[in-house]
Amino acid sequence: MTSPDQPPLPLALIVDDDPTLRALSRMCLEQEDLRVEEASSGQAAIDFAAVMMPDIIILDLQMPGMDGFVACQQLRQLPHGEFVPILIMTGLDDIDSIAQAYEVGATDFIVKPCPGLILSQRVRYMLRASEMLNALRSSESRLAQAQRIAQLGGWEWDLVKDRMHVSDAACRILGIAPALCDHSQASYLARVHEADRALVAEAMRVAVADGTEFDLDHRLVQNDGTERIVHVLGETIMDDTGQAECMVGTVQDVTDMRATEAKIYFLANYDSVTHLPNRSLFLHRVAQAMTCGAGSHVIGALLVVGLDRYHRLRDMHGSRKAEQLIKDVVERLQHTLSAGVTHVQSTSAETPVLARLSDDQFAMLYTHLSTPEDSAKVAHTLMSALGTPFVVDGTSVTLSAHIGLAIPGADGADADVLLRNAVTALQAATTTGQNSYRYYSSAMNTSLAARISLEQDLRSAIAENQFVLHYQPQVDILSEKVIGFEALIRWQHPTRGLISPAEFIPVAEEEDLIIQMSEWVITSVAQQQRMWHKGGFAPTAVSINLSGLHFRQRHIAGHIKALVYEQGGNPQDIELELTESVLMTDASTTIATLRELKESGFRLAIDDFGTGYSSLAYLQRFPLDTLKIDRAFVKDLKLGTVDSPIIRAIIGMGRALKLHVVAEGVETRDELAFLRMQGCAAYQGYLFSKPVPANQLQHLLRDRRSEEASMAAERFRNRLAS
Numbered sequence: 001m002t003s004p005d006q007p008p009l010p011l012a013l014i015v016d017d018d019p020t021l022r023a024l025s026r027m028c029l030e031q032e033d034l035r036v037e038e039a040s041s042g043q044a045a046i047d048f049a050a051v052m053m054p055d056i057i058i059l060d061l062q063m064p065g066m067d068g069f070v071a072c073q074q075l076r077q078l079p080h081g082e083f084v085p086i087l088i089m090t091g092l093d094d095i096d097s098i099a100q101a102y103e104v105g106a107t108d109f110i111v112k113p114c115p116g117l118i119l120s121q122r123v124r125y126m127l128r129a130s131e132m133l134n135a136l137r138s139s140e141s142r143l144a145q146a147q148r149i150a151q152l153g154g155w156e157w158d159l160v161k162d163r164m165h166v167s168d169a170a171c172r173i174l175g176i177a178p179a180l181c182d183h184s185q186a187s188y189l190a191r192v193h194e195a196d197r198a199l200v201a202e203a204m205r206v207a208v209a210d211g212t213e214f215d216l217d218h219r220l221v222q223n224d225g226t227e228r229i230v231h232v233l234g235e236t237i238m239d240d241t242g243q244a245e246c247m248v249g250t251v252q253d254v255t256d257m258r259a260t261e262a263k264i265y266f267l268a269n270y271d272s273v274t275h276l277p278n279r280s281l282f283l284h285r286v287a288q289a290m291t292c293g294a295g296s297h298v299i300g301a302l303l304v305v306g307l308d309r310y311h312r313l314r315d316m317h318g319s320r321k322a323e324q325l326i327k328d329v330v331e332r333l334q335h336t337l338s339a340g341v342t343h344v345q346s347t348s349a350e351t352p353v354l355a356r357l358s359d360d361q362f363a364m365l366y367t368h369l370s371t372p373e374d375s376a377k378v379a380h381t382l383m384s385a386l387g388t389p390f391v392v393d394g395t396s397v398t399l400s401a402h403i404g405l406a407i408p409g410a411d412g413a414d415a416d417v418l419l420r421n422a423v424t425a426l427q428a429a430t431t432t433g434q435n436s437y438r439y440y441s442s443a444m445n446t447s448l449a450a451r452i453s454l455e456q457d458l459r460s461a462i463a464e465n466q467f468v469l470h471y472q473p474q475v476d477i478l479s480e481k482v483i484g485f486e487a488l489i490r491w492q493h494p495t496r497g498l499i500s501p502a503e504f505i506p507v508a509e510e511e512d513l514i515i516q517m518s519e520w521v522i523t524s525v526a527q528q529q530r531m532w533h534k535g536g537f538a539p540t541a542v543s544i545n546l547s548g549l550h551f552r553q554r555h556i557a558g559h560i561k562a563l564v565y566e567q568g569g570n571p572q573d574i575e576l577e578l579t580e581s582v583l584m585t586d587a588s589t590t591i592a593t594l595r596e597l598k599e600s601g602f603r604l605a606i607d608d609f610g611t612g613y614s615s616l617a618y619l620q621r622f623p624l625d626t627l628k629i630d631r632a633f634v635k636d637l638k639l640g641t642v643d644s645p646i647i648r649a650i651i652g653m654g655r656a657l658k659l660h661v662v663a664e665g666v667e668t669r670d671e672l673a674f675l676r677m678q679g680c681a682a683y684q685g686y687l688f689s690k691p692v693p694a695n696q697l698q699h700l701l702r703d704r705r706s707e708e709a710s711m712a713a714e715r716f717r718n719r720l721a722s
Contacts, residue, residue, distance in 0.1 A: 010127055011035045013054040015045040015071065016089070017063045021112070025058060028116035032124060042071030046078070053080045056127055058087045058119075059106075061097050069104050076105040083133065085126040089114075157185060157234075157247040159208060164188060173230060173253045175222025193219035193227065204234065208244050211236045217254065229255045271356040273323050274330045279419075282355035282363055286415035289353075289367050290408055300367040300408045301375035304422040305333075305382060308400045308434060310360035311512060313392065316552045316586065321393050328390050329399070330354075333362060336385040361426075363419065372407065379403045379437040387435060395586050402429035403437035411440045427451065430510070455507055461491055462516050468492050469524050470691035473700060474543070474662060474684045477676050482700050484541035484575070486684060487525050488691045489517060509549065518550045522560055526569030528694050537701045543575040543605060543626075548582035557596035571601030575626060579607050583622060591621055598623045605662075609650060619657060627654040629680070631665025644674070651678045 012034045014025045019040070026036045037054065039045040043066050045057065057075065061068035068088060075081050085107040090097050098109050110122055153170025157163075164183045171177065174191055185204070192200050196218035203214040213235040220228045234249030269281040277285065286302065307329065314322035337352050353365040369375060382403065389396040404426030412418030425440040428447065432438065461467060471485040491499040508514040525542050532540055550556065564571050576597060583590050583606060594604055605626035606619075629650055654661035663675050666685030675683060689700075 009033055009035045010055040011037065011052075012123060013037050013039060013045060013048060013057045015039045015042065015057060015063075015068070016060040017041060018060075021060075024116065025119060028120045029123060032120045034123070042066030042068060042074075045071055046074050049075055049078055049081060049084075053078065053084055055130070056085045056087065056123055058089065058123070060089045060112075061094075061101060062090075069100060072101060072106055073104040083130070085130045087122065087126060152250055152252040154250055155188075155248070157249075159244050159246055170251050173228070173251055174220065175224065175226070175228075191220055191222070193221055195219070200232070204247070207234055207236050208247065211238055211242075211244055213249075217258070228253055229258050273326055274356050276330060276362075277353065277355040279355065279357045279363075282353065282357070282365075283415045283419060285353050286365050286418065289365060290413075290415060290418070299369040299372055299374075300365065301369060301372070301378070302406045302408065302418050302422045303364050303366070303375065303379060303382070304357065304404045304419070304426045305362045305364070305386075306402045306404075306426050306430065307360040307386075308402065308430075310399075312549050312552055313397065314359075315549070316589070317393050325390055325392050325397070326356075326359075329386065330356070330362075332385050332388075333364075333382065336382055337364060361423075363422070375405055375407070376437070379405060383435045383437070395588070397586075400434040402426055402435070404429055404440065405437060406440040431506075451507065454504065455511055457493065458491075458504055458507055458511070458513060461493070462513060462520075465520075466492050466494065467517065467520060468693065469521065469528070470693055471542070471697055472684050472691040473689050473697075474682050475688050477672070477680055477682055480688075483682060484543065485697070486543040486545075486577075486691075487521060488545075489521055490691075509547065512549065514547045515550045515553065518544075518547055519563060521545075522563050522574075523567055525574065526564045526567035529570070529573055530568040532701060535701075539570070539573050540701065541573055541575060541603070543577050545607065546576045546578055548579070548585065551578060551582055551593065556593060557600045557602075560597070560602070561600040572603075575603035575605050577605040577607040577626075577628065580609055587621075591623075594623050608664075609654075619653075624657075624659055627657070627659040627661050629661065629663045631685075634663050634665045634671055634675070634685075635667075647674070648678050651675075651680050655679060 012029050014022050014029075014036060015038075016022050016025070017040055022038045022040075026038065029036050037048060039048055042063055045059070046066075048054075049057070059068050059072060059075075063071075072086055072088070075084070075086065086105065088098070088101045088106045088109045089112045090101070090109060091111065101109060108122070108126060110119065153173050154167040155170050156165045158165075162185060164185055164187075166174070166183060166188075174188075189197055189201055200216070200218050203216055206212070207214040213233070215231075215233050217229055217231050220230045222228060231252045231254045232249060233252075234247050236244050237246045237248060239245040269278060270276065271278050289300070310322070310325075313325065317325075333354060337354060352367075355363045357363050366375065366378065383401055386399050386401045389398045391397070404422045404424065406412060406418050406422035406425060408418055411421045421440040421444075424444045425438045428444045429436050429438040438444075468490050470488050470490050472488060473482045474484040474486060475481065476483050489501060491501075491504055493499050505514070508517055521544055525544055529540060529542060553559070560576075561571055564574060583594075598604060603625040604623060605628055606622070606624055607628045608630040609627050627650070629647065633647055633650065651661050661679075661681050663671075663680050663683040664685065666672055666675065666683040666687045668687060671685075672683065672687060
């Protein structure tokens with residue numbers, strides 16, 4: 001008996017009408033550890049094998065009814081019966097029967113009566129041979145399956161007879177039926193793509209001549225015209241005299257593999273949106289160009305172009321439309337860089353390399369400029385091209401850009417350093433206003449380090465709540481009474497002390513930190529207003545500057561209102577200030593957002609009025625409450641100066657639109673007198689008070705509370721008198 005972990009013993013089926021012979025045969029085979037079953041007729045053997053095919057069949061030829069010949073033939077036709085070993089038993093002089101048995105499928109024969117030892121050894125030998133054949137067939141089947149999966153076929157070229165033997169798998173790859181395959185080298189070459197044919201023929205010729213191998217990819221044209229890519233490997237076999245006798249090899253369909261490799265290469269080296277080289281491939285090409293130009297007098301330049309406000313536009317319009325904008329930018333850059341458009345005399349017809357480094361940064365390498373100054377002309381032309389408005393979602397959008405330039409050799413001896421320095425120059429250019437460019441200088445590294453340090457400190461300040469609010473009073477211009485405050489953020493740096501907003505606000509906007517800071521201001525103002533209210537002070541209006549990035553966030557009205565309510569504040573006590581440039585960006589969307597804020601209870605102000613390009617028609621449609629005159633128009637204002645008509649026009653416009661007009665930056669009595677004469681409603685500035693912490697406003701709030709109480713008492717007396 002076998003254990004469950006051991007394979008079952010081989011099964012032998014004895015087919016004979018003589019029960020005595022069956023019993024003797026069983027006894028011999030069971031002594032050899034075989035399982036034995038018996039059948040007394042040919043039909044009984046077929047019925048048994050149809051249910052369970054034995055490992056070997058011992059078959060007598062002479063039986064009544066169905067004889068052994070018919071039984072053998074039908075056994076071979078059963079499932080799995082093709083390869084089972086069949087041992088026939090026949091008489092000593094029955095030569096004709098033996099020949100006929102082989103014809104109907106017998107594996108071997110034995111003459112009966114035969115000794116038990118001979119029978120058992122013959123059966124054991126046939127089982128071993130059957131196992132080896134089964135293993136070979138299994139191996140061949142697995143090999144064929146692996147070749148089908150790998151789309152791999154074999155071939156052999158007889159160089160003496162100029163004949164090729166091509167496997168069935170290779171025929172499938174060639175796209176022809178094996179029976180129709182013309183076994184010649186010319187036939188194979190005829191299926192090679194015309195553009196590759198000479199290359200393949202030459203590779204095979206050289207391999208034969210040199211007694212070596214060849215290894216290459218080429219295109220193959222199948223009968224239906226389909227093109228496939230195959231990898232062919234061939235090796236020359238030499239005869240005893242050292243002459244090339246034949247060549248053997250493989251052909252593999254690698255079309256899908258090469259497509260996958262190409263896709264992987266593309267994803268690793270190209271930008272998926274623009275199909276431009278990415279940073280990695282760009283650096284590789286820059287390194288190649290610098291190596292080729294080493295020791296020559298080639299003049300080149302590496303430019304990095306940074307798009308301003310791209311992330312804000314993406315947040316405003318969504319990723320899909322932002323991607324289309326980037327494609328439009330690339331199309332314009334490529335057109336601009338093409339021959340003649342940049343108005344630069346080049347010493348070569350080579351097109352500059354253009355790459356996308358990140359979402360909003362592009363790089364290009366010029367390698368054959370006539371003079372170093374030509375790179376500045378390129379920068380001017382690029383900025384001019386990008387300055388023409390784009391259309392996004394049916395809206396005209398104007399992009400501005402900054403450009404950093406680095407010169408190969410002078411600003412970097414290798415690609416990484418050169419690109420890094422060009423990016424440094426770009427960052428320096430962003431501090432000089434819109435549409436500007438800067439050449440790299442070593443001094444920039446110091447300022448860049450300071451800028452990076454400031455950014456890191458700013459992130460820590462947000463996490464550690466290092467900000468404070470200062471409040472600047474807004475004063476009625478006639479009564480000189482405080483009517484509200486503007487909340488201004490200040491940074492109390494742990495080592496540097498109070499840092500001016502002019503230093504850190506631009507960094508916060510560039511790094512998209514401004515929203516977190518803006519939300520902190522809103523929350524802090526609402527908390528402060530609640531504290532004032534608990535202290536018995538009348539509701540006090542506070543103005544808050546809202547950044548353009550924050551204003552363009554989705555559902556901004558509901559979000560800000562929720563922040564105020566969470567702190568126990570009231571939106572009606574808060575005025576949100578937006579700059580003229582923010583309001584005029586996508587005016588139709590601006591109107592919808594302003595209306596949502598207005599419906600939420602907030603007052604709305606246009607800040608720094610006069611510094612942008614507002615359309616009067618749009619101003620009439622904006623649901624604004626307040627117009628704030630920029631300090632630039634108020635500075636050094638005196639009666640009768642040339643600036644008077646501008647102020648007069650702004651105040652007149654505000655009054656015509658029924659807006660509360662507030663002048664910023666009032667510092668002298670002359671400025672105040674002029675504004676009062678022109679009908680300005682309120683002002684703020686150092687003339688009355690600089691921005692101060694909330695704890696220094698108590699006297700102003702008490703005066704305001706006393707005034708409110710006096711006015712309430714007066715109203716009560718008037719009611720009694722009436």
